[in-house]
Amino acid sequence: MRPADDIEDTDPGLARERTELAWDRTAISFAALGGAILKSRPYAGIPILVVSALIWELGRLARPPGAGRSRPWHLLMITVAITSVSIAALAISLLGPAAGGLRP
Amino acid sequence: MLARSGPGAGEERRTDTSRNRDPAHPAESAGEAEPDARFTFANERTFLAWSRTALALVVAGLAIIQLLPPFPGVPWGRHIIGTPLILLGSAVAVISYLEWLRNQQALRRGEPVSRSWLPRILAVTIALIGLVAAALALLSGVTRH
Numbered sequence: 001m002r003p004a005d006d007i008e009d010t011d012p013g014l015a016r017e018r019t020e021l022a023w024d025r026t027a028i029s030f031a032a033l034g035g036a037i038l039k040s041r042p043y044a045g046i047p048i049l050v051v052s053a054l055i056w057e058l059g060r061l062a063r064p065p066g067a068g069r070s071r072p073w074h075l076l077m078i079t080v081a082i083t084s085v086s087i088a089a090l091a092i093s094l095l096g097p098a099a100g101g102l103r104p
Numbered sequence: 105m106l107a108r109s110g111p112g113a114g115e116e117r118r119t120d121t122s123r124n125r126d127p128a129h130p131a132e133s134a135g136e137a138e139p140d141a142r143f144t145f146a147n148e149r150t151f152l153a154w155s156r157t158a159l160a161l162v163v164a165g166l167a168i169i170q171l172l173p174p175f176p177g178v179p180w181g182r183h184i185i186g187t188p189l190i191l192l193g194s195a196v197a198v199i200s201y202l203e204w205l206r207n208q209q210a211l212r213r214g215e216p217v218s219r220s221w222l223p224r225i226l227a228v229t230i231a232l233i234g235l236v237a238a239a240l241a242l243l244s245g246v247t248r249h
Contacts, residue, residue, distance in 0.1 A: 082197035
């Protein structure tokens, strides 16, 4: 059996690998946001960084090669995380101290 | 589109799951079957792409409110632009999950996936926010002079 056949058997169209990369990009997006917020508001930045690590791990977990069963709870976690971030963003924006902007 | 419609499409999309039935997916016994792994992965990637879009909208709204200098003469100008963006991001996150569920169910039943409303919602809302931002910029320019 040729090596190329092996890959097609275990991961047709490299769909699994591309999906893992999509999970990685999502985790990096959260990490970038957490890192950006961390300096000014550590209480909001640290949980977002923890969530990004969780998302990274969720992308790695679970699926043996070839299996493609859906994972509703993993995806629901992303939705809950984004909704929580948006609620925190609204609270910071509407209830927090007025920001002067970047311009001095 | 995740999968083509038409005769035979449902059969192509589904895989034989008789060997690995999962009690977490009882619907398999009621005429539904686990779809081809490639379609499940594609549906998941679409959801993740929408999630990143949602996060970007939230971040953009937050950045507008926190980092932009205030509009002269329009103290609530930044909030008028940024708050809808944050709300839109939240809505996109929730709707994309619901669409993922609906598409996954359609794949399991061998039906064609339905049309997404998210691109339309996103385009219309961003266009409206752009118009409001332009109006605010003009208004603050008039107030300054």
